[in-house]
Amino acid sequence: MFRNTIKGLGPVALAAVLLAGCDPKGKDGEDKGDAKSDTVATIVKVGGSMFSIPSPVQTALLIERSGIGFDKNILNPSTKVTNYATNYQKALNLGVYGADVGYVTIYDQSQEALKYLNSIRKLSDELGITGAFDQNTVKRFEANFGVRDSMLNLVNVAYRNSDAFLKDNDRLNVGSLIIAGGWVESLYFTTQLAKKKKDQAIITRIGEQKYTLNNLIKMLAPYNDQPEYKALIDDLIELAYDFDAVDIQYTYVKPVVDVANKTTTINSSTKVVITDQHLAEITKAVEALRNKIVGQ
Amino acid sequence: MRKTLMILGVISAISLSASAQCDSIANLCAKHVVASYISDGQSYRALLFNDQPAEFQSTFYGGATYRIAGCSGFTDGNLLFSVYDKEHNLLFSNAEQKNAPYWDLKFGSTLDCTIEATLNSATLQSGCGVLVIGFKQ
Numbered sequence: 001m002f003r004n005t006i007k008g009l010g011p012v013a014l015a016a017v018l019l020a021g022c023d024p025k026g027k028d029g030e031d032k033g034d035a036k037s038d039t040v041a042t043i044v045k046v047g048g049s050m051f052s053i054p055s056p057v058q059t060a061l062l063i064e065r066s067g068i069g070f071d072k073n074i075l076n077p078s079t080k081v082t083n084y085a086t087n088y089q090k091a092l093n094l095g096v097y098g099a100d101v102g103y104v105t106i107y108d109q110s111q112e113a114l115k116y117l118n119s120i121r122k123l124s125d126e127l128g129i130t131g132a133f134d135q136n137t138v139k140r141f142e143a144n145f146g147v148r149d150s151m152l153n154l155v156n157v158a159y160r161n162s163d164a165f166l167k168d169n170d171r172l173n174v175g176s177l178i179i180a181g182g183w184v185e186s187l188y189f190t191t192q193l194a195k196k197k198k199d200q201a202i203i204t205r206i207g208e209q210k211y212t213l214n215n216l217i218k219m220l221a222p223y224n225d226q227p228e229y230k231a232l233i234d235d236l237i238e239l240a241y242d243f244d245a246v247d248i249q250y251t252y253v254k255p256v257v258d259v260a261n262k263t264t265t266i267n268s269s270t271k272v273v274i275t276d277q278h279l280a281e282i283t284k285a286v287e288a289l290r291n292k293i294v295g296q
Numbered sequence: 297m298r299k300t301l302m303i304l305g306v307i308s309a310i311s312l313s314a315s316a317q318c319d320s321i322a323n324l325c326a327k328h329v330v331a332s333y334i335s336d337g338q339s340y341r342a343l344l345f346n347d348q349p350a351e352f353q354s355t356f357y358g359g360a361t362y363r364i365a366g367c368s369g370f371t372d373g374n375l376l377f378s379v380y381d382k383e384h385n386l387l388f389s390n391a392e393q394k395n396a397p398y399w400d401l402k403f404g405s406t407l408d409c410t411i412e413a414t415l416n417s418a419t420l421q422s423g424c425g426v427l428v429i430g431f432k433q
Contacts, residue, residue: 049351049352049353050340050342050350050351050352050353052336052338052340052353052354052429053338053355054336054355054356054357055334055335055336055337055338057334057337058433062357062359062433065433098337149331149332149334153333153334155337156334156335157335159335159337159338160335160336160337163338163339164319164341167339167341168315168319179338182337205357205406208357208406211355211408212355215353215354215355218353250383252381252383252385255387255388257393259393261400262393262396262398262400263361263399263400263402264387264388264399264400264402265402265404266356266387266388266401266402266403266407267404268381268385268387268407269404269405270358270405270406272406
């Protein structure tokens with residue numbers, strides 16, 4: 001439930017979005033994997049916003065560059081795949097495993113990555129997602145062992161194809177859960193690792209999730225009438241209250257265009273301010289949410 | 297009853313056709329995001345009419361270069377896309393770059409942005425608009 005003490009307007013505004021109600025697409029909480037014949041596919045719908053949540057791979061790359069060594073303990077074991085019985089659990093953990101496979105791939109743990117890929121394939125099959133994670137994807141992944149960026153791209157393209165399949169089949173709710181699972185796992189990595197090493201780039205990345213969290217809540221908001229989704233959204237709103245203490249100062253600077261290289265350099269800047277106390281509160285809340293998702 | 301079934305059938309056919317069209321455009325558009333970029337793992341698509349925009353809320357991380365490709369129809373230049381910051385300052389518009397089908401945006405700091413996409417009304421009145429985003433660090 002929402003906190004009694006209102007700490008800021010951000011989460012209140014988010015709650016207002018939920019209370020105002022949104023267009024409930026893909027309402028079946030226990031999605032059976034069938035395309036609905038009585039609704040027009042989501043792509044035909046015009047209006048409203050769509051949300052882009054950054055790839056967990058980007059944060060895993062930041063972790064590796066910060067010099068923090070590989071830590072298997074922060075992962076959700078691939079063997080737990082058989083524990084997920086409902087489509088809600090499967091979708092969330094398909095996202096979690098996506099972040100995990102990115103992390104192990106970046107640290108050149110190829111055999112471990114393969115185990116995660118097989119768990120991903122199992123969850124994907126059980127969710128009725130076709131054409132994204134097939135045997136061919138696994139073979140191509142193996143063929144690219146040692147070529148890190150190619151391996152990462154193969155996995156991310158497969159996730160993109162899965163997202164497209166779900167959107168084509170009016171199953172945005174499942175797609176949103178996959179994205180949510182990946183985001184929570186990625187934030188779990190950074191918060192756990194920041195406990196070990198006070199790396200400023202990692203701490204800044206944690207604070208930057210304030211905006212992404214808002215987008216994630218808005219992405220899930222249309223499904224707030226389903227109990228499982230509502231519980232997740234409530235947890236995310238709780239987390240948004242913790243993030244409300246993060247101060248992000250923005251300064252606009254005119255971009256510079258390089259026409260010859262088809263590149264624009266965005267010079268605007270943001271400064272993230274987060275205290276140790278607020279970081280500790282966020283870390284605790286993320287750990288609880290992530291462990292609820294993976295079933296610990 | 298028969299009429300209702302016919303209407304549902306037509307809607308389903310339109311829906312399937314639109315999905316297939318979007319898939320084809322997305323495959324073409326993905327070719328602009330070359331191998332040195334890693335896909336962001338998401339699919340962005342909307343059926344657009346006239347000058348009605350589709351809006352995408354996105355976070356771009358500092359220290360990364362993003363390639364954004366925007367496509368509609370089966371030729372380049374049919375989708376206009378603009379990137380705004382949270383204060384609605386224009387950061388980039390492909391309309392200012394001869395409707396370029398893709399562009400690289402290099403971010404020094406993490407920014408919360410809005411991408412607005414509309415059809416180029418000179419060439420298309422309706423169609424599936426697709427954005428493909430890749431990154432390198």
